Amino acid sequence: MEEQARTNTISLSEKAYQTIRALILGNEFRAGEQILEKVLVERLSISRTPIREACIQLQKEGLIEIRPRRGIYIKPISAADMNEIYDIMSALEAQAAKVLANKISQKKITNKELEKLETPTVNMEKALETKNLKAWAEADEEFHLALLELCGNKRLKEAVLKYWGQVHRVRYFTLELRGQPSDSTDDHRALLDAIRSGNPRKAADIHEHHRQKAKQNLLDIIEKFERITVASPFC
Amino acid sequence: MEEQARTNTISLSEKAYQTIRALILGNEFRAGEQILEKVLVERLSISRTPIREACIQLQKEGLIEIRPRRGIYIKPISAADMNEIYDIMSALEAQAAKVLANKISQKKITNKELEKLETPTVNMEKALETKNLKAWAEADEEFHLALLELCGNKRLKEAVLKYWGQVHRVRYFTLELRGQPSDSTDDHRALLDAIRSGNPRKAADIHEHHRQKAKQNLLDIIEKFERITVASPFC
DNA sequence: ATTTATCTTAATGTATACACTATTGTGACA
DNA sequence: TGTCACAATAGTGTATACATTAAGATAAAT
Missing domain, CATH: 1.20.120.530 (GntR ligand-binding domain-like)
Structure with missing residues (x-):
């Protein structure tokens, strides 16, 4: 039985991803709302890097949209x-x-x-x-x-x-x-x-x-x- | 006719994403091969940040796998x-x-x-x-x-x-x-x-x-x- | 008063320094 | 000779400084 070597320390990127995802699915943000990186940084008390990495994942999942130089937006569903x-x-x-x-x-x-x-x-x-x-x-x-x-x-x-x-x-x-x-x-x-x-x-x-x-x-x-x-x- | 404001300057993350994706689809890497961030940094002549952001996207697409603290691997297809x-x-x-x-x-x-x-x-x-x-x-x-x-x-x-x-x-x-x-x-x-x-x-x-x-x-x-x-x- | 140009500010994009850890190599001991 | 402990190294993870640019504010001109 192959057991993958798991690090018991979860990365901050992963933690950020899970947390932000839960916030979105839990309807903590409004559809179309802009979310500043700064807000997420302060809310999760980590630096911008893992926040950004998490957001890129969330964009690929279709939950947010990252408009270049404009910021992060919660995707509305029409x-x-x-x-x-x-x-x-x-x-x-x-x-x-x-x-x-x-x-x-x-x-x-x-x-x-x-x-x-x-x-x-x-x-x-x-x-x-x-x-x-x-x-x-x-x-x-x-x-x-x-x-x-x-x-x-x-x-x-x-x-x-x-x-x-x-x-x-x-x-x-x-x-x-x-x-x-x-x-x-x-x-x-x-x-x-x-x-x-x-x-x-x-x-x-x-x-x-x-x-x-x-x-x-x-x-x-x-x-x-x-x-x-x-x-x-x-x- | 709605025209989205497009910046004619493409971001380095986006450029890195497209380039690395083309390299993978063009079979420049072997299945299962490990790719060091350093290699991509030198090949594209940009810093690690956009490289990492591109790789996160490629992982979501199923083209590569990022093993925590281990690096980037080209995903084999069984x-x-x-x-x-x-x-x-x-x-x-x-x-x-x-x-x-x-x-x-x-x-x-x-x-x-x-x-x-x-x-x-x-x-x-x-x-x-x-x-x-x-x-x-x-x-x-x-x-x-x-x-x-x-x-x-x-x-x-x-x-x-x-x-x-x-x-x-x-x-x-x-x-x-x-x-x-x-x-x-x-x-x-x-x-x-x-x-x-x-x-x-x-x-x-x-x-x-x-x-x-x-x-x-x-x-x-x-x-x-x-x-x-x-x-x-x-x- | 309205419009336009410029400047300021604040936010994102990128580079890099630092932190942490998996891997590898070295040496002591059995 | 083989195994284990430990140190050195190299590579990824994270924080932060710096660069760039979009958005808003201010002021000048009509």
Whole structure:
């Protein structure tokens, strides 16, 4: 078992990256807001170098934009951006479902591993009954993450998580506004069944439709939002 | 028409990024090779700061790996990596084909724009007759790039290009070894027809199969290669 | 009062000095 | 001769000084 030599001292660049990323995902900054390096330097009490290195990473992840000589800006997410991102996630997660269903039919997945999908599905169904929206959202996230893990494609997982991060803000602000997630919960159950029965095509189709519905749902909300307020919180 | 204020002075970080990227894609370094910052500093005649900033970007693109306190390493591509990358490209490009076919049926694409697909298809067919492998590969690349452009999803395009960069080295070394591209050329023609007739499902299926075949072709070559030589040039 | 030119300021971009640590080499001891 | 401890070295990580430039302020001219 290969164990990589890990330094127990985490670099300041890495620490800065994680901290700033958490600040952005935690909606500590407004969409479009400019962030001065100085502010981050003072907030994290480290020098500019690791701050800058962290920001370059965050730019590559699409969370911020660095305009040359102008500074760092929190990237807003428009409806058009949402459309792009959900189409990508649709395709990638459907691919993950397909790969996983194939693994099932080739007996490359144990029952214990499938529980990582079963458990959050059950939790979603429970949360739906008790109308616990937050618990539902967490189980939903857990399900999709487990699917990405189980498919085994690390790059695919990283890619989806990158886009997930980009829409995190929108999902955060729209959680209460989204419709009752009963449909969505049924989708998960159906997807799990398709995967279990080793049907790649069906699994992919279900996931694809699942995400396309979610996309339309969010786009509708954004549209409504933009009609009642000039400056929506996410774009 | 919004024109972004562009400084005609390109930053050294950006210059370093482009230069080092070109060096990697041009196979100036071996897979797995360690590159000292010092070497890049001397080669580009700039200080360490922009070099480091460029390398962070290249790491995010998957072209190099920065091991803490150990240095910069050119990322090798294994068969497993190829498998991951081609599955992702399959899914994303199939999505692009789907979106484009939908645009056709909604009359959102002009004939002039479709020529960006027609021209490289014709060029592939010509190159196939004259057995000009290099011209064929260029037309192939042009076709896939045009598809990404026309689908209109910039993030999708950027994502595919990122993975394209990761497999660039392998494709470079295997161009001669890959089989006759007549099958592949037929795929392009069929894909173009499906897009023209506004059939998203068919277009996506064709592209999906197209990439899956390409994947298997490359994996077979890599396997053969690894049997005759311990150190293949790409992994 | 408005516009334009110039100057000032403050922020980012780059170079470099310093800090820290992984690696390598040397020598003592078994 | 082989192994371990320790020191020397070289390379990466971080802080900071300096360079450059965009944005804002001030003042002059119309």
